[in-house]
Structure formats: structure tokens, C-alpha cells
Amino acid sequence: MRRKRLNVVALAAVLLLAGLGGVWWKNATDTTSSDPTAAHVRAKTHTLPSPGATASEPLAPQGRQPRVPGTLHRHALTLGLTMSFTGQPAPQGAAPPGMRITLKGEWDEGLVSVEGAEVIARFQLRPTAFTLDVEGQGALSPETRQAMEAALSQPFFVTRDARGAVTLTHFEQGVDELAMGLLRSVVATSQFVREGAPTSTWRTEEQDTSGQYSAEYQRQGERRFDKRKREYTAVATPQGLQPLGTSPRMSVSGGATFELGEDGGLQSLQSREQLTVESGQGMPTVTNAMELTLRLLERRQEPTLVGAFAARSGRLRAAALASFQGQAADPLAHHRQVLGKRRLEDILADLLSLPSDEKARDDARTRALEQLRALLLLRPEEAARIPALLRTQGLSPLAASSMLGALSAASTPESLRALVQATGDTALTSDVRMDAVSALGMADNPIREGVDTLRQLSRTDDPKLRGTATLALGNAALQMSDTAGRDAEALVQELKSDYRAARDAEERALLLRSLGNTRSPGVLDTLTEALRSDSSRVREAALVALRNIPGPEADRLLLERLVNDTASEVRRAAVFACGFRPLEPLLLPVLGQALREDTSDGVRSDILQLLGQHRHATPGALALLRWASQHEKNPDLRRMANTYVETPTTPQP
Numbered sequence: 001m002r003r004k005r006l007n008v009v010a011l012a013a014v015l016l017l018a019g020l021g022g023v024w025w026k027n028a029t030d031t032t033s034s035d036p037t038a039a040h041v042r043a044k045t046h047t048l049p050s051p052g053a054t055a056s057e058p059l060a061p062q063g064r065q066p067r068v069p070g071t072l073h074r075h076a077l078t079l080g081l082t083m084s085f086t087g088q089p090a091p092q093g094a095a096p097p098g099m100r101i102t103l104k105g106e107w108d109e110g111l112v113s114v115e116g117a118e119v120i121a122r123f124q125l126r127p128t129a130f131t132l133d134v135e136g137q138g139a140l141s142p143e144t145r146q147a148m149e150a151a152l153s154q155p156f157f158v159t160r161d162a163r164g165a166v167t168l169t170h171f172e173q174g175v176d177e178l179a180m181g182l183l184r185s186v187v188a189t190s191q192f193v194r195e196g197a198p199t200s201t202w203r204t205e206e207q208d209t210s211g212q213y214s215a216e217y218q219r220q221g222e223r224r225f226d227k228r229k230r231e232y233t234a235v236a237t238p239q240g241l242q243p244l245g246t247s248p249r250m251s252v253s254g255g256a257t258f259e260l261g262e263d264g265g266l267q268s269l270q271s272r273e274q275l276t277v278e279s280g281q282g283m284p285t286v287t288n289a290m291e292l293t294l295r296l297l298e299r300r301q302e303p304t305l306v307g308a309f310a311a312r313s314g315r316l317r318a319a320a321l322a323s324f325q326g327q328a329a330d331p332l333a334h335h336r337q338v339l340g341k342r343r344l345e346d347i348l349a350d351l352l353s354l355p356s357d358e359k360a361r362d363d364a365r366t367r368a369l370e371q372l373r374a375l376l377l378l379r380p381e382e383a384a385r386i387p388a389l390l391r392t393q394g395l396s397p398l399a400a401s402s403m404l405g406a407l408s409a410a411s412t413p414e415s416l417r418a419l420v421q422a423t424g425d426t427a428l429t430s431d432v433r434m435d436a437v438s439a440l441g442m443a444d445n446p447i448r449e450g451v452d453t454l455r456q457l458s459r460t461d462d463p464k465l466r467g468t469a470t471l472a473l474g475n476a477a478l479q480m481s482d483t484a485g486r487d488a489e490a491l492v493q494e495l496k497s498d499y500r501a502a503r504d505a506e507e508r509a510l511l512l513r514s515l516g517n518t519r520s521p522g523v524l525d526t527l528t529e530a531l532r533s534d535s536s537r538v539r540e541a542a543l544v545a546l547r548n549i550p551g552p553e554a555d556r557l558l559l560e561r562l563v564n565d566t567a568s569e570v571r572r573a574a575v576f577a578c579g580f581r582p583l584e585p586l587l588l589p590v591l592g593q594a595l596r597e598d599t600s601d602g603v604r605s606d607i608l609q610l611l612g613q614h615r616h617a618t619p620g621a622l623a624l625l626r627w628a629s630q631h632e633k634n635p636d637l638r639r640m641a642n643t644y645v646e647t648p649t650t651p652q653p
Contacts, residue, residue, distance in 0.1 A: 072110040072298075082287075083098060099133060192266070193206055210236060250276070275289075275290075314444070387422050434468045474514035544577060547580035563590060
């Protein structure tokens with residue numbers, strides 16, 4: 001029974017992941033040839049920005065400010081998908097069984113980067129309920145369901161063009177195919193494509209997991225739009241996108257309603273769609289009905305988003321949205337495209353001649369970092385040359401930082417050994433060496449030599465290097481948690497032991513911040529103990545460390561200190577940590593209590609700024625701001641609250 005059930009799940013994976021048309025193309029007896037190259041070129045043409053679109057940043061409705069990297073939108077998700085087979089049986093026997101999938105959870109979309117016409121976002125689903133019912137079979141075993149939920153929880157990345165159309169998805173190698181198919185379907189259904197600034201109606205060419213289609217958008221309100229797929233023009237196959245002929249026939253009905261926020265982000269989505277594929281004689285007719293609802297829960301800044309794609313890109317597999325699932329993509333193809341024919345000498349020359357204009361300089365640094373990372377992944381041996389190049393006369397600290405960041409982002413053993421060498425090079429300035437230490441701690445695939453180097457530097461006499469290395473050890477433990485769990489846990493325990501042996505409050509505070517960088521639930525006992533310290537410096541550091549520790553107990557500790565701690569700097573640290581966590585349902589009421597009762601203007605000012613950042617996604621935050629705009633006793637803070645109330649969008653950082 002277990003083998004049969006897994007075979008059914010595999011069938012479901014093929015149907016969802018390959019695209020319904022792709023299954024037909026693989027099995028159909030009609031092998032009429034077409035030109036896949038021409039179809040691929042035609043599809044790529046439609047993913048370019050339209051003439052009216054901005055080529056440098058994502059479009060926002062009615063010319064409002066675009067979102068900035070580091071912005072995270074958290075949505076409630078509900079998904080229902082039903083697949084059925086009717087008509088003639090398959091050549092090998094009876095038609096496959098029907099199936100239904102239901103899924104609920106939270107759906108995070110975070111903006112990672114905006115570079116030219118390319119926008120990269122990170123998505124993560126946190127499922128709270130998942131069912132897969134297959135006709136004629138029982139429910140999934142608890143082990144299979146648990147494995148599926150774990151696969152669905154894996155973060156992944158998406159590349160969009162300036163119009164908002166999804167061009168590529170980037171998943172970790174080896175992700176379960178059914179999970180990947182479901183996640184790609186949600187991304188495809190939720191894409192909102194603009195041809196320039198939204199007007200009353202417009203048409204687009206888009207792709208989803210089944211193929212390429214034309215769509216029509218109609219404005220129903222200031223930020224409310226309906227979307228309807230008109231017809232499919234190409235189908236995803238193992239040979240790439242193929243033009244639709246007389247078979248298969250793909251018909252689609254239903255549509256979606258998008259509600260956009262004032263920043264252009266998705267406020268809500270309600271989609272109901274049915275796709276029917278008639279594959280011809282000898283093949284069953286396949287009907288795929290999908291309902292998807294997304295509702296914004298929270299919008300906040302998440303600093304870890306910036307650079308997240310660069311840190312993990314070496315482990316990701318890129319594929320077009322309309323690609324036959326299971327098609328192996330060259331993991332280095334993207335890096336070859338980024339690098340082109342450039343050499344290390346060319347990139348160094350760019351870094352030695354950075355523009356004076358701030359924006360142009362930042363763009364040039366980012367471009368050089370990406371090209372250098374691509375070079376280090378394609379030719380890892382080049383990393384050995386970089387420590388000597390860091391001594392190049394005229395190389396600015398900013399340029400050196402880009403080189404160190406590329407080594408960290410590549411995260412090959414050769415790159416990490418180069419970072420180890422840079423950390424010990426006394427000919428480099430202290431700032432460059434500290435950058436090297438930080439980069440070593442942020443590396444995606446830490447090596448033992450790197451961790452040992454950080455450990456040694458955390459005991460050096462140089463206070464700046466010692467502090468940076470101690471914090472980097474916590475980051476290294478976090479990076480190891482995915483691939484070397486035992487080593488990561490051992491490093492967490494080592495940091496906890498160092499905290500207990502620390503000689504003064506300054507050293508204990510530093511170690512607490514390092515423990516916070518690990519994001520390990522296992523540090524909660526140490527942070528709880530630290531909150532009972534007589535030193536306000538130690539309590540403050542413990543609260544800052546709590547910002548990334550999961551679970552309601554961390555929320556409870558934050559709130560207890562926000563209300564009861566006698567030191568205002570500790571209470572302000574509690575407010576700071578709250579900014580990294582969902583405000584509802586636990587945190588917001590107590591923040592409101594502190595806003596009304598705290599005697600420190602600094603604490604109340606921090607709360608107002610936090611509420612201002614969350615006011616459009618958290619209705620209760622706006623209510624507290626309205627109260628403060630009328631009742632706050634400090635006139636400056638009262639004006640601040642009133643400004644947030646009267647300003648329609650959150651000030652962008």
C-alpha cells in the first residue's frame with residue numbers, strides 16, 4: 001500500500017510540475033514537429049519590459065514610490081486544487097485517479113534586490129495544514145505528510161522583469177517535485193503584470209507552469225484590478241515552449257481579483273480558475289481547478305533579505321516558469337551570462353575607478369561584486385589571487401569590501417581560504433580585516449578552517465577584531481545549521497559556555513549578541529538568565545538577541561521587559577526587537593500600553609516609529625497612532641504621530 005501511494009504522489013508531481021501540456025507532449029502519439037527555438041525566442045521577447053515601463057525599478061501604481069530591498073510582505077494563504085481525468089482511458093489502461101490538494105499557511109514575499117530591469121524576491125511558505133486526497137487511496141501517512149510540509153517550507157527565489165512578470169524560479173537542488181510544483185503555481189497565479197502605469201484596461205503576454213498565455217487586466221477601483229486569461233498560445237514541454245496547434249486544446253475560465261497596497265505590493269488576491277486540456281484520441285481529458293486566496297497580514301523591513309540571493313545562488317537551480325519540470329538546468333548558466341568575457345583584471349579595474357556619484361558608485365560596486373562572484377564560482381582557483389590584490393595601491397575600502405563580499409557569496413572552499421588569509425594579513429587596514437572577518441562569518445558553506453580562524457580571532461587582543469569575530473561565530477553557526485547541524489549546535493553550546501565564563505558585562509553583552517545571531521531556539525535559556533542580570537547593558541543585549549529567536553516565549557520575555565524594566569535603554573531595546581517580529585496578536589496590545597504609560601520620551605518615540613512602519617498592514621497600529629496624535633503629552637511626539645496618520649504611505653527607509 002505504501003509503494004502504491006507513493007506512486008500516486010509521483011504521478012501528481014508530474015502533472016503539477018511538468019505542466020498539463022507537458023504531460024501530453026511527452027506521451028502523445030502525434031509527433032508533428034515544430035521549431036522550439038523560434039517558440040523560445042518568441043516567449044523571451046514577451047518577457048522584456050514594455051516601452052512605457054521603467055527599466056531600473058519595479059513599477060508602482062499611479063507613479064507611487066516603488067518598494068525597496070528588505071521589504072517583507074507576510075500573507076495568509078489558502079489553496080485548493082482539484083485535478084480530474086475524464087474521457088478515453090490512457091493507452092496503458094484506466095485513466096489516472098483524480099486528486100485534491102488543500103493547503104493553508106503563511107506566505108512571505110521579500111524583496112531582495114532591484115538591479116536594472118531585474119527584480120529578485122524571496123518566497124517562503126509556512127504551512128499550517130496540508131492534505132492530499134487521491135481517488136481510491138487513503139490519506140497520506142504522517143511521515144509522508146510531514147516530509148511534504150518540510151519541503152513546502154523551503155525558501156526559494158524568483159526573478160521578475162520590470163513589468164512584474166516572473167521570468168525565472170530558483171530552488172535548492174533536490175527539492176521535492178510536488179512541493180516545487182505547488183509553490184511555482186502560487187507564484188504564477190499571484191503575478192501582476194503591468195504594461196507601464198496601470199490604466200483602465202491592458203493586455204499582456206505571460207507564462208505559468210503550463211505554458212504561455214495572453215491576459216487582460218481591467219481596473220475596478222483605485223487599486224483593485226481583475227485579471228482574466230484569454231487563451232494559451234504555447235505549451236511547456238520537455239523541448240521547451242511549443243506553439244499550440246490543433247492538439248492539445250487548452251481552454252481556461254475564471255479569473256483573479258488583485259487589491260494592491262499604496263506601495264504597489266499585494267494587499268489581497270482572490271483567484272478561481274479552471275484549465276481543461278483535451279489531448280486527443282487515446283488520452284484522457286484533464287481538468288485542473290484551482291482556488292487561491294492571499295491576504296496581507298504584515299509589512300515590515302527584514303534586513304536579512306538584502307544579499308540573501310547572492311549568499312545562496314551557488315546552491316540554486318534556475319528554471320523558466322513555463323518549463324517542463326524535471327528539466328535539468330545548468331546551475332552555472334546564470335553566472336556565465338553575468339560574467340561574459342570579463343577577467344579578474346577587468347573587474348579590478350572597475351573597482352579602482354568607481355564613480356564619485358553615490359548611486360552610480362553603488363551600482364558599479366554591485367555589478368562588480370556579481371561579476372566577481374560569478375568568476376569565483378566558474379573558476380574557483382582565481383580566489384587565491386585576491387588576498388594579494390587587496391593590497392593594491394589606490395583600492396578604496398568600498399572596493400575591498402566588494403571583493404570580500406564576492407568571496408563570501410561564492411562560498412567555495414578556495415574563496416573561504418582566501419578570506420582566512422585576508423583576516424590574518426597585518427598589511428591590510430583594520431577596517432578591511434574586520435570586513436574579511438564579517439564576510440567569513442556570513443559565508444553560506446562554512447569550512448572548519450574558517451570557523452577555527454574566527455574562534456582564534458575572538459580571543460585576540462585587538463578589541464575590534466575580537467568583537468567582529470565573536471559576532472561572526474554566531475553567524476557561522478546559523479549558516480551551518482542547514483548542512484552541518486551537529487557542528488552548528490556544538491558552536492552554539494561553545495558560545496553559551498563562553499558567556500557563562502565571561503568576566504565582565506561588556507564581554508557578556510557581546511556574547512549574547514553572538515548567540516542572537518545563531519537564531520537557535522536552544523539559546524533561550526541563556527537569554528532568559530541574562531534578563532535577570534543586574535547590568536542594564538546585559539539585559540539590553542539579551543533583548544536585542546531575542547529579535548530573531550522563534551516562538552511565543554521570546555515574545556513573552558520581550559513584553560515583560562518592555563513593561564517592567566527600570567532602565568529606559570532596556571525598554572527601548574525591547575521595542576527594537578519587536579520590530580523584527582509579527583506585531584499581532586501578542587505584541588501590539590502591550591506596545592499600546594507602553595505608549596500610554598511609559599515615562600520615557602525615547603521609548604514612546606521608538607514605539608511611534610515602529611507603529612508608523614506597520615500602520616498600513618496592521619490596522620491596530622493606525623488606531624494607536626490616532627490615539628497618540630490626540631493624547632500624547634509631548635507635543636513633538638504628538639506631531640510625529642499626526643504625521644504618520646495623515647501620510648498615506650509609510651516613509652521608505
